[in-house]
Amino acid sequence: MKICFVTSECVPYVKTGGLADVSGSLPVALSKLNVEVKIFLPLYELIDRKKYNLALEKELSGVKVNIGGIDYEYNVYSCIHLHSNVKVYFIECNELYSGDSVYTTGETESTRFILFQNAVLMTLQRLQWSPDIFHCNDWQSALIPSMLKITFKWDRLFENSRSLISIHNIGYQGVFPKDTIKKTSFPESMLVLGGPFEFNGYFSFLKAGIVYADIITTVSKTYAREIQTPEFGSGLDGVIKSRSDNVIGILNGIDYDVWHPSVDNYISSKYSSVNLEDKKKNKINLLEKCNLLGRDDYPLFTIISRLAWQKGFELLFPFLDEFLEKEISLVVLGTGEKQYEDFFIDLQKKHKEKVFCYIGYNNELSHQITAGGDFFIMPSRYEPCGLNQMYSLLYGNIPIVRKTGGLADTVIDISNENGNGFVFNEFEPESLLEKMNSALELYSDKEKLNEIRKRGMNLDFSWNKSAKEYLEVYNKLKSL
Numbered sequence: 001m002k003i004c005f006v007t008s009e010c011v012p013y014v015k016t017g018g019l020a021d022v023s024g025s026l027p028v029a030l031s032k033l034n035v036e037v038k039i040f041l042p043l044y045e046l047i048d049r050k051k052y053n054l055a056l057e058k059e060l061s062g063v064k065v066n067i068g069g070i071d072y073e074y075n076v077y078s079c080i081h082l083h084s085n086v087k088v089y090f091i092e093c094n095e096l097y098s099g100d101s102v103y104t105t106g107e108t109e110s111t112r113f114i115l116f117q118n119a120v121l122m123t124l125q126r127l128q129w130s131p132d133i134f135h136c137n138d139w140q141s142a143l144i145p146s147m148l149k150i151t152f153k154w155d156r157l158f159e160n161s162r163s164l165i166s167i168h169n170i171g172y173q174g175v176f177p178k179d180t181i182k183k184t185s186f187p188e189s190m191l192v193l194g195g196p197f198e199f200n201g202y203f204s205f206l207k208a209g210i211v212y213a214d215i216i217t218t219v220s221k222t223y224a225r226e227i228q229t230p231e232f233g234s235g236l237d238g239v240i241k242s243r244s245d246n247v248i249g250i251l252n253g254i255d256y257d258v259w260h261p262s263v264d265n266y267i268s269s270k271y272s273s274v275n276l277e278d279k280k281k282n283k284i285n286l287l288e289k290c291n292l293l294g295r296d297d298y299p300l301f302t303i304i305s306r307l308a309w310q311k312g313f314e315l316l317f318p319f320l321d322e323f324l325e326k327e328i329s330l331v332v333l334g335t336g337e338k339q340y341e342d343f344f345i346d347l348q349k350k351h352k353e354k355v356f357c358y359i360g361y362n363n364e365l366s367h368q369i370t371a372g373g374d375f376f377i378m379p380s381r382y383e384p385c386g387l388n389q390m391y392s393l394l395y396g397n398i399p400i401v402r403k404t405g406g407l408a409d410t411v412i413d414i415s416n417e418n419g420n421g422f423v424f425n426e427f428e429p430e431s432l433l434e435k436m437n438s439a440l441e442l443y444s445d446k447e448k449l450n451e452i453r454k455r456g457m458n459l460d461f462s463w464n465k466s467a468k469e470y471l472e473v474y475n476k477l478k479s480l
Ligand code: ADP
Pocket: 016, 017, 018, 019, 021, 304, 305, 306, 333, 334, 335, 360, 361, 362, 363, 366, 385, 386, 387, 388, 389
């Protein structure tokens, strides 16, 4: 089985969110199942070429391509991915991928990913490598399925290739002015109202992916159902529903070499469900680091998140200030929209001895918070899969989540026999508050607390399990 995995971000080279974690781990897990995988990624200027030993692929480089009347030239670099036999190809085009951010809002944003997708297919032509499956991810590679069926249809190299698009977050669709079609080689007549590329009068990358891909996957079973409804479909629910028989949910896995309390090098004391006492040392260490001295015996609530609308933190606005009158502590790590950052900064000012808030991105601290915390708050409006609640379960940092997407598929309320956390349904402050109060109750019953922790810590979220599910889908597609 040969897979061409096309992505706009990938750990360890470049990351803005969960897609990077998936792209870094799934190909390695697949290669362990004897799948041959090649990853393709744009070579953003912010990727450290030296650190990852990127080497120029001379024979694949210096290729000219015209996008919307402008000539560009790209080069291809490569490296071997994380001690595996997966090869990563990086598309270099300095005019388009310079600067210090992965995504841009400029006029060239569509050009950046149109060039990227052309370069992927043109590189494969030069390599004469014919994938069984193109595994595309989100809008940045969503045109490949249509390119295979329209622009590159003539090439017998791709005659038997099938395509799959994974939707990691339907909120991001790659919607651009309708003129964008001129940057592609699709006939302009295909932009008709209601056609595969048209969305509310604009050109949509993701819609084309949904229409043309042979199969659509998303990152949890619940999200696969939700995106077929107006509430969660961000306008594409109808299109997805029309392909309902080809929509599959597969939960993301976790890289246990990086995210497991028994091997985590970022935390002060490694631990597992059989030596839970050592978890407490991480709490003490974290509180010390956060200047929250003398609070070791009080419950510690934690938050690690992009501070975006999707994550639903305004549910805390009406009551958290008052809730902090109780004997608790709170550690927040996040960055994003100002209203959320200001809210947490103000809380810290007001409750200095109880609240620590780090505005920014800090990987090491995120591990330490996950290990040191007692409860993890994730009240998302929607959550395609979510990784943090899974990390938290594995580290005994009991999650408090809203019943949506991947949160609904991984966290079970403790009112059930096999409960491992707190789950609320309504997107209302009172519903979250009720669960935070239940968490305080649980904290006072140490035996039950540890029992619930252990249930989460013993779950299997390994990539091995999810990779097998992907392989099943690939096999099904290959036999079409
Ligand atoms: P999303 O992809 O929507 O941001 P996920 O839960 O799927 O949410 O994945 C988020 C990833 O980013 C996790 O690996 C999480 O630990 C990490 N993360 C988010 N915010 C921060 C931050 N401020 N500092 C460090 N890591 C963060």
